[in-house]
Amino acid sequence: MATAASSVLYTKIDNPPLKVVKAQGNYLQTQDGRQIFDATAGAAVASLGHNHPSIKQAMLKQLESVDYCYSPFFTTSAAETISSYLTESTGGEMPKVFIVSSGTEAVEASLKLARQYFVEKGEPQRTRFIARKQSYHGNTLGSLATGYHKGRRAIYEPILRQNVSHVSPCYAYRDQDSGESTEAYVQRLADELEAEFQAVGPDTVCAFVAETVSGTTLGCVPPVPGYFKAMKAVCDRHGALLMMDEVMSGMGRTGTLHAWQQEGVVPDLQTVAKGLGAGYAPIGALLIGKRVTNALTDGTGSFVHSQTYQGHPVACATAYAVQEVLRDERLLENVREQGEYLGDLLKARLGSHKNVGDVRGRGLLWGVEFVMDKETKRPFPASKKIAAKVHDTGLQPEHGISLIPGNGVADGTDGDIILIAPAFNVSKTDVELIVGRIEKVIHAVLGA
Ligand SMILES: Cc1ncc(COP(=O)(O)O)c(C=O)c1O
Known part of the structure; x- marks a missing residue:
């Protein structure tokens, strides 16, 4: 007890x-x-x-072949299989995958890769991020600074990095005016994002960061039609990346494997976690779009970031088994x-x-x-x-x-x-x- x-x-x-x-x-x-x-x-x-019996079996099978190895030195079939599955699931839009152990770690990796992308491109002045109010992106200092939930940030505020600003979320229930059309509401949010780019300096922004469908800090709010297309247009205008956090809404939770598949946009960086391993193993992943992959491949050729449990074989095998059940049981x-x-x-x-x-x-x-x-x-x-x-x-x-x-x-x-x-x-x-x-x-x- x-x-x-x-x-x-x-x-x-x-x-x-x-x-x-x-x-x-x-x-x-x-x-x-x-x-x-x-x-x-x-x-x-x-x-x-x-x-679930098949997941337990897959975990045991993996333990019998390779339990752990250090990913900078060795790769495994488990890491290769889940990574190529994820790439294929995006129709090849996200050619590279970086496997970590949680949603927060995936977000941290994403923030760092966004920064590295601009350093590779010769735009080292890009140091800022624009995210949204009432958002959650994780609890380490970097991800906490990116999200905005007053209660979770309050006592850490003085030690959070100051290079993030926050615009309004897409929250029609409270923020769309009565009589305002969806198009006009989306335009207002796009104007607000544009104004934020102008306020901080458009060529200083690495990425706009948003949950595709918001989680606990706004309460499961799907974007209104056209919202992400409009936000992406603002990012494109200023050469910034679109980072979509699907730690909660992705991997099938909202009805398609990737929540962005219902929004008519493809992110440059995408984070997933929860449904990836379905709780049988701690696992998260950063999915990396073509533009960032190419810059890295044509540039220094290596991501300046790594973690001990990156690509953990048991977590990877578990996640793939979860995805097989998702497919076989038509979930x-x-x-x-x-x-x-x-x-x-x-x-x-x-x-x-x-x-x-x-x-x-x-x-x-x-x-x-x-x-x-x-x-x-x-x-x-x-x-x-x-x-x-x-x-x-x-x-x-x-x-x-x-x-x-x-x-x-x-x-x-x-x-x-x-x-x-x-x-x-x-x-x-x-x-x-x-x-x-x-x-x-x-x-x-x-x-x-
Ligand atoms: C949208 C989003 N991003 C990031 C995280 C952080 O993930 P984790 O708790 O696995 O570190 C969460 C967790 O709830 C989340 O909902």
């Missing part, structure tokens, strides 16, 4: 979380006997559910089909609740935003901890559902959401169970 004397540095030091003793399919069994439906696949990670189709059903059901059952302001998402990545007042969209004050209460209540034995809480979506401080991101192989019955349980939890916290 975990106690306050545990050596584990818990998220809340004196408040040990529930101890999971078995994870099977969609369920987490805790030591105190709860059966919790994992409606978020952990942190939108366990896309095949838990304890992208299931994500689209069950995702649409999940969205429809959430809207039908929760949309009219007095405190549900918005239900949005894509594929199997959905967010429910809570408000005090539906008319004015006034959020609850952060001090009410609404999303945290929904999360805690969900974990109680009578509800048995795990949901991800998020805060600060409205203005960086206030604004609560819950995120729903189940495994890609959920059934119609699972979706009905999820929505039924969420409805009861919301009624328990906010009233009917």
